[in-house]
Amino acid sequence: MKQEVSRMEDGRIEGHMAPSVVSKLKIKNECIRVVLAETLCTFIMMVFGLGCVAQVITGNGFFGDFFSINVGFALSVAMGVHVGGKVSGAHMNAAVSLTMCVFGSLRWKMLPLYIFAQFLGSFLAAGTIYLIYYDAIYNYCGGNFTVSGPKATAGIFATYPAPYISIYTGFFDQVLGTALLLLCLMALADQRNQPVVPGGEPVGVGLVVLLIGLSLGSNSGYPINPTRDLGPRVFTMMAGWGMEVFRAGNGWWWVPVVAPFIGGIIGASVYKAFVELHHPDLKSTKTRSAEDPECVPLEKCKNGSAEMSV
Numbered sequence: 001m002k003q004e005v006s007r008m009e010d011g012r013i014e015g016h017m018a019p020s021v022v023s024k025l026k027i028k029n030e031c032i033r034v035v036l037a038e039t040l041c042t043f044i045m046m047v048f049g050l051g052c053v054a055q056v057i058t059g060n061g062f063f064g065d066f067f068s069i070n071v072g073f074a075l076s077v078a079m080g081v082h083v084g085g086k087v088s089g090a091h092m093n094a095a096v097s098l099t100m101c102v103f104g105s106l107r108w109k110m111l112p113l114y115i116f117a118q119f120l121g122s123f124l125a126a127g128t129i130y131l132i133y134y135d136a137i138y139n140y141c142g143g144n145f146t147v148s149g150p151k152a153t154a155g156i157f158a159t160y161p162a163p164y165i166s167i168y169t170g171f172f173d174q175v176l177g178t179a180l181l182l183l184c185l186m187a188l189a190d191q192r193n194q195p196v197v198p199g200g201e202p203v204g205v206g207l208v209v210l211l212i213g214l215s216l217g218s219n220s221g222y223p224i225n226p227t228r229d230l231g232p233r234v235f236t237m238m239a240g241w242g243m244e245v246f247r248a249g250n251g252w253w254w255v256p257v258v259a260p261f262i263g264g265i266i267g268a269s270v271y272k273a274f275v276e277l278h279h280p281d282l283k284s285t286k287t288r289s290a291e292d293p294e295c296v297p298l299e300k301c302k303n304g305s306a307e308m309s310v
Helices: 002-009 019-025 030-058 066-084 094-102 108-132 134-141 167-189 201-216 226-241 244-274 282-291
Strands: none
Touching (some): 066 201, 108 134, 108 226
16 A cells, blocks of 8 residues: 555656646647647658658669659658648648638638648758758768759758749649649549548558659659748758759749649649539438439349339
8 A cells, every 4th residue: 555655755666657747748729739839740651751862862773763752652641641631631731721711611720830830840841951961961072062963952851843843833833733633632522422441541641642742743753732842942952952943944943832822722622523522412312312212322222123212
């Protein structure tokens, strides 16, 4: 008995922290919880994704290629959704957050918090990869940190357009890519259509990102995410690449910042206009199912005939 009392006075119960200590550490403020979760899941997405790019570039193709980058980013998105999905929704993308606000799925006052967390997570991930791969980057480029040219390394962190595309093509490329992303995300979340199975959201979102990368990735690296691109770009400006990161590609930097916002709203609007808006009312669907044998669910059909209750 005395031993049990001494354990409780020591702040522990059978080797575990007392509930009072845990409750003091627990954050109950919704805004803080959202910022922490969104920062962490964005960091996870970006540190894995940028790590894939760094490995391919500094390894001269021996440790992967364009396909492995796409797969890596898709898996990193899936892991990010696992980390923060039930707390912040794991947007990890300012275009997603803005679109959610426009369509009433997220309160407008939360938007600055999401954008801040996403930018911070991306910035910290860029710094982490810079530290981990500094020696490899230095060995690859000889210490000459350049944005363009045969030994350019700025593309490890932020996206830059291929030399053959114009700003106009790149802008449309980003609008289309983000529109397809949000259109597919709306479909995956539509409970009255063909949503992903509960718990399968990370895989579904990751597959969408993989598909976009494999089909629309060669023009500019499919950033389709303002904070994913701007955070690492700011870091590279501070880490030695200089202001050239904003001048390269005819001032490309603003395209992956602005175009995804437009594309996201367009993609979600298209899905709602073509599909979600036309779902039948639940009440009328139930009435029709009771009256029309063709609407009887398959699981109630036996031996080719429908069992109908009278």
